[in-house]
Amino acid sequence: MIISVASGKGGTGKTLVATSLALSLSKNSKVQLIDCDVEEPNAHIFLKPTFTQQEIVSIPVPKIDEGRCTYCGKCAEICAYNAIAVFQKKVLVFPELCHGCGACTYLCPEHAISEEGRGLGVVETGNSNGIKFTQGKLSIGEMMAPPIIRRAKECVDPERVAIVDVPPGTSCPVVEAIKGSDFCLLVTEPTPFGLNDLVLAVGVVRKLNIPCAIVINRAGVGDKKVEEYCLSESIPILLTIPLDTRIASLYSKGITLAEGMPEWQESFLDLFDKIKGLLR
């Protein structure tokens, strides 16, 4: 089973929920945590895994053999991303714009294009107290997160309950991270920002046809509009975490809720049971 933990708005507590859920479940089940927030992966701060493997994630970008090239310009014409410019006696490739679709290589009439890998980041795998830990990490200065997320997701171990920590937002990296999940937990906070972005995130999971439910974090801080929204949309609220300086303090030190306040483990197990109930 794959459970993704998403939010729309950043900083609502996705990583807090994902890590504590993984830890609580790991006492009795085989668990994997996959950190797909590849721009800013933070789950490792809390679970402190020992990494045993690192793989570079690259996409194929065109390499022009100027000996064969006739400068016909076909590759530049077909590239949807403007990653190739052809001049009278020169071809320029802009690898950071290339999505690696492979069309230019396949369609070059002179077979003058081959592909070379361009590294965007890494996927690292390791272990944290029996939890299989996988994280993607985008390199500094690189733009394209989805290929790394895609690779990290390929590491899903079907023998385990996989918990996916999703990046904030609602665009392509989020879609890539949520896609293929059996269930999506949406973590929000009861503020106008939290609600606005929750509505967008619900739009994403509904478009992907994935069942979802809500976790409200920092309850008591703002207003009741998130609850009203969930009621009107019939989206269940499965867990409420109060605004509590002890929780904030643990978080600031990189300590999970499940370890710092073990009484919460019960609540996370209960959360998992409720998810299973909804999937039945």
Next chain:
Amino acid sequence: MKEIVVLSGKGGTGKTSIVGSLAVVAQSKVLADCDVDAADLHLLLSPTVRDKNEFWSGQTAFIDAERCTQCGLCEEVCHFGAIKDYTVDEVSCEGCGFCARICPTEAITMKDNMAGYWFISETRYGTLVHARLGITQENSGKLVAVVRQNAKFITEREGLEYIIIDGPPGIGCPVISSLSGADMALLITEPTLSGMHDLDRIIGVCQHFGILALVCINKYNLNEENTHQIETYCHNQGVKVVSRIPFDNVVTEALVRGLPVVEYSDGKVSQEIKKLWRVVEGKSPPLQ
């Protein structure tokens, strides 16, 4: 004209709350919300939309079932796994057009995507350029570029001094699109290990693109030991810390009322944000 982009790496550190208040404090400026896939600044500034524009970007493949002979070539060449059983998964399609070009029966056409909207709005604090990326659409970086271009055009036309940009979280495509060519990045962090880890990565991005970075530690009193560590780290990196803002629930109270905190209260948080702007303008020295 100076373009100041507010970033953080980690989400939820307070970018939008601070930009909302800078909107009140800064006089001669245009505001731009470049967090196009989860825009929130409008919730503080109550804009009146003056100009709504469609954002067309990218394409999606469509297979005409009548012409398709189910040869499977399209599925074979697609690098994005977007074609299965002779149908296109619109969400996975990256619009490269490879399938349309090689289909032997010309059964595939590429259609333009209406990928969202962008707006020019009036607020009680000046003009706001903002956008809404369509659900599950791509090309957030391009939409960010459209928002920035329009904000720049208005700033120049009206002879204003600043563009203040509310940026997206992360370090990838929309962040780079918000940052490239800007005059200054104001990085909002918080004294948590996650905030510190992410600050290090966003400082790396600023250095990579040669953009001057200033740091503001928000909710600094949540963990003063970490705050001290951030200051030491910034000092070693040669990055100036320009402000420390205390945690106060008044920020959320103001938000619930749809107001920037400096308009709602004159407490410590508001005073610190006003000071922060004087430092950014170069009228006061930074903390270190």
